[in-house]
Amino acid sequence: MRNVAVVGIGETAFGEHWEKSLRALAVEAGIAAIRDANIEGADIEAMYIGNMSAGKFIGQEHLAALAVDQAGLVGIPSSRLEAACASGSLAFRQACLAVASGEYDIVIAAGAEKMTDLQTEDVTTTLMGAGDQEWEGWLGMTFPGLYALMARRHMYEYNTTREQMALFSVNGHKNAALNPKAQFPFEITVEDVLNSPLVADPLRLLDCSPVSDGAAAVIIASEDVAKRFENPIWLIGSGQATDNLALHDRKSLTSLRATKIAAKRAYEQAGIAPEKIDVAEVHDCFSINGLVALEDLGFCERGKSGKFVEDGNIERGAAVSINTSGGLKAKGHPVGATGISQIIEIVKQLRGECGKRQVPAEFGLTHNVGGTGATVVVNIFGKELKER
Amino acid sequence: MRNVAVVGIGETAFGEHWEKSLRALAVEAGIAAIRDANIEGADIEAMYIGNMSAGKFIGQEHLAALAVDQAGLVGIPSSRLEAACASGSLAFRQACLAVASGEYDIVIAAGAEKMTDLQTEDVTTTLMGAGDQEWEGWLGMTFPGLYALMARRHMYEYNTTREQMALFSVNGHKNAALNPKAQFPFEITVEDVLNSPLVADPLRLLDCSPVSDGAAAVIIASEDVAKRFENPIWLIGSGQATDNLALHDRKSLTSLRATKIAAKRAYEQAGIAPEKIDVAEVHDCFSINGLVALEDLGFCERGKSGKFVEDGNIERGAAVSINTSGGLKAKGHPVGATGISQIIEIVKQLRGECGKRQVPAEFGLTHNVGGTGATVVVNIFGKELKER
Amino acid sequence: MVHRSSVPMHWRLYESRYNLVGNKCLVCGEFFYPSKIVCPNCRRRGILKRVVFSGKGKIYSYTIIRNAPRGFEKYAPYVVAIIELDEGPRVMGWIVDSKISDIKIGQRVSVVFRKIYEDGKEGLIHYGFKFRVIDENNQLRD
Amino acid sequence: MVHRSSVPMHWRLYESRYNLVGNKCLVCGEFFYPSKIVCPNCRRRGILKRVVFSGKGKIYSYTIIRNAPRGFEKYAPYVVAIIELDEGPRVMGWIVDSKISDIKIGQRVSVVFRKIYEDGKEGLIHYGFKFRVIDENNQLRD
Ligand SMILES: [Zn+2]
Numbered sequence A, B: 001m002r003n004v005a006v007v008g009i010g011e012t013a014f015g016e017h018w019e020k021s022l023r024a025l026a027v028e029a030g031i032a033a034i035r036d037a038n039i040e041g042a043d044i045e046a047m048y049i050g051n052m053s054a055g056k057f058i059g060q061e062h063l064a065a066l067a068v069d070q071a072g073l074v075g076i077p078s079s080r081l082e083a084a085c086a087s088g089s090l091a092f093r094q095a096c097l098a099v100a101s102g103e104y105d106i107v108i109a110a111g112a113e114k115m116t117d118l119q120t121e122d123v124t125t126t127l128m129g130a131g132d133q134e135w136e137g138w139l140g141m142t143f144p145g146l147y148a149l150m151a152r153r154h155m156y157e158y159n160t161t162r163e164q165m166a167l168f169s170v171n172g173h174k175n176a177a178l179n180p181k182a183q184f185p186f187e188i189t190v191e192d193v194l195n196s197p198l199v200a201d202p203l204r205l206l207d208c209s210p211v212s213d214g215a216a217a218v219i220i221a222s223e224d225v226a227k228r229f230e231n232p233i234w235l236i237g238s239g240q241a242t243d244n245l246a247l248h249d250r251k252s253l254t255s256l257r258a259t260k261i262a263a264k265r266a267y268e269q270a271g272i273a274p275e276k277i278d279v280a281e282v283h284d285c286f287s288i289n290g291l292v293a294l295e296d297l298g299f300c301e302r303g304k305s306g307k308f309v310e311d312g313n314i315e316r317g318a319a320v321s322i323n324t325s326g327g328l329k330a331k332g333h334p335v336g337a338t339g340i341s342q343i344i345e346i347v348k349q350l351r352g353e354c355g356k357r358q359v360p361a362e363f364g365l366t367h368n369v370g371g372t373g374a375t376v377v378v379n380i381f382g383k384e385l386k387e388r
Numbered sequence C, D: 001m002v003h004r005s006s007v008p009m010h011w012r013l014y015e016s017r018y019n020l021v022g023n024k025c026l027v028c029g030e031f032f033y034p035s036k037i038v039c040p041n042c043r044r045r046g047i048l049k050r051v052v053f054s055g056k057g058k059i060y061s062y063t064i065i066r067n068a069p070r071g072f073e074k075y076a077p078y079v080v081a082i083i084e085l086d087e088g089p090r091v092m093g094w095i096v097d098s099k100i101s102d103i104k105i106g107q108r109v110s111v112v113f114r115k116i117y118e119d120g121k122e123g124l125i126h127y128g129f130k131f132r133v134i135d136e137n138n139q140l141r142d
């Protein structure tokens, strides 16, 4: 199995791009990544693109062919990957495996979602396609509702407080204020969160990631090729796992089994422990999921995430700098693009290109969740190639 | 890059399965494949599943997680691949690349689609998601309409006749009559085709593949592992390619560029010429596409497919036995399942398990098209391992 | 964008949804709702048998949906919970006909049969189970 | 299941759809409709410039749609063609106001501006271009 590295990154700003179509967003991110890598379009041998639900958001399937078409790269193999909000990470992982196999040397892995072309109620319905349509969606259940069930249970089992959850959003916004690509580049307070409207008790509006448009792309190269680039960032560990699709089928509501399996695999492959991770982008589609991730990824003990956050451990430069990009909550969450965007932030941190939000970092981690945790991908990146 | 082989196959009957949900169909096919391979579920390290549009057909995305959940295999990585009607072949190809990379030794690649839960007009709309929504779909264009444009042009450029197109459907039905899994296991005549209702001139109902439910799955193993199985069928060549999504953007309407690129790659990898192919499953979503495939795959000269079919060259045991399963037209076309189902027919032919429709076969080929040819995958299989 | 579904999509699930029918693996003893196609513990050695659940259980977690998806706007706010049935499996359902102050984790509930939603103005009307609060003696609270 | 789309999804395309606006690469000289974001021939060296097409061209291929998708049922049967514009690119559009016997490959056509469809009873009405048959002198046939 060959090693692979990220040698180029590019993304659109995240937000409400009324003026841009999905195809335009995807091409903008792709071109930025090609320029960042300083390669030609013709160097790219294949494309992988993550997208959750363009079929419902804009009536368009077959997005992989459309993306190469619009990018002027017609001919090369192009594949769409989907696992709800983890679609971007699936595209990245398949791209890496394809390069590792020897089939390609340079590929592009992208993610894109256009969510603002629909009315709010239809967005809510569409997002429930990530859950179990027959046993959750048909009841009028919503995604905030599912995570609210997890939040309520976490509060019950571990005395986690509303304020502790709010702090996760506050941290994201603090970082987003320094990220020009973020949808919400401003700070908020715990009071702002607690006074925002209830969406699904106990979750409030400022616990929830927004509806966003956006795209992100990275260029992946095989070991030999990557070494010719200036600043390759190496994928040193990767894991993907699944859990039951419906929340009521899970043994626990306060831990994502798929995160634990994927993280175990990634840490083992990387040969490092959670304590070695300097910076991590975790999947805070809702504040509660950020807290649960801290536990499942081994950054703190089970049930202790609320206290961990309260004690300042996730701030920039603390025990582990969490969501320096702003995270899904404050940077934005165009679902198919999120996994790739997380990788871009970690690559920038490891390159030392994050400007005011830069932290000292040798190892970085991404954690991308599909649905309520039925799919999870964890990647670990390093500045140095780890010999296998 | 490690060699890979198919060591297990399983599929549902294709047709209108009012009584079965998508999840039930997928599990039925998966279990059949696991039994055929004579392995345990626990031996499977990852799943890949092709599906075009469950989000619109049944409101369900995140099908990869649902499939492992329902199959009782929760935990393993599971990924959904989509490229319209080529989704199944994308799942197969990514599964093969992942095994080739060394990440897994045994994986399952499946395809599934549940199309009959929608009303006809909505099925028509949903299928147009495979074309260009902004420049084809929004005009009220349909999939039969797009292929009708190709048919009209082929008739104009090469004097291809209505009767020649009809013969492609006739051949499929002749084979389907011997296939207990086929949706239409009976013979038809050229007159039947020419007297069937017009759908999109010059295409008539019996030129068109049906709306179908169904699922198919194969077990893929790495070289060392596959050699421990009784009758592994080896993937000796594989290619995937893209073309412009919208038909009006193409240089030609009478040839699929993506087929040519994918086929060239597959033949080169296999080290054989088209003449060596004994049996092929080609993508006849519409009769015209079957004819075009014969040309693009090199079975006959460009523009000569009508005559080639008329002269009996695609019948069982002739120059190349085409669509011994019945093809998309007569076996059925649950879009996401089709690519895997084609592979199953070729594996059965190479194993010698096709009963009355068996032909002498050393090399077999599958040709799976997404949309109007914006994605094409070509695979070549052999009974013997080709040393690389 | 609402899923305008056909009749078969729902009648496939009628027995489960109307009568709270699931199954049980006779080998490992675990109960399942909805019915499993394959026992996840025993796989091909499992023997699955149809079971009708009592419909009694307790609240495992709950929420109040305030931003409803298309088709449910007129019902919001509504309470959706995960109920742990006395037989073991957990199911999702609305809690109705109960005081909001009675709805808490651990509270006992019992199943009722109700309309779930209408599929557009001329579409299907879907029915299924919901739950309501009962006391420790399985009696309705008033 | 019809795509109940928002206004921006369509106004992004108004200029192209209303005025037959595409672009041309000044480097390789190729015309594009709809506008390309990147010149597929020249890529980053390409220079794309806005172009308004004449709307004159000839039929490259055509079909008659008899089984329409949701939202178009009442218009069927209708003729959809690929038109090769005089400037080079091909576009897809309906052929209207023409005798069916005049519709054949190679026939000259000219653009007209028409309603395409209504997005449900209370939704948007979408407009765009269609084509009609003209003679060799660019005159309408009667
Ligand atoms: Zn069991």
Ligand SMILES: [Zn+2]
Binding pocket: D025, D026, D027, D028, D029, D030, D039, D040, D041, D042, D043, D046, D047
């Ligand atoms: Zn150019």
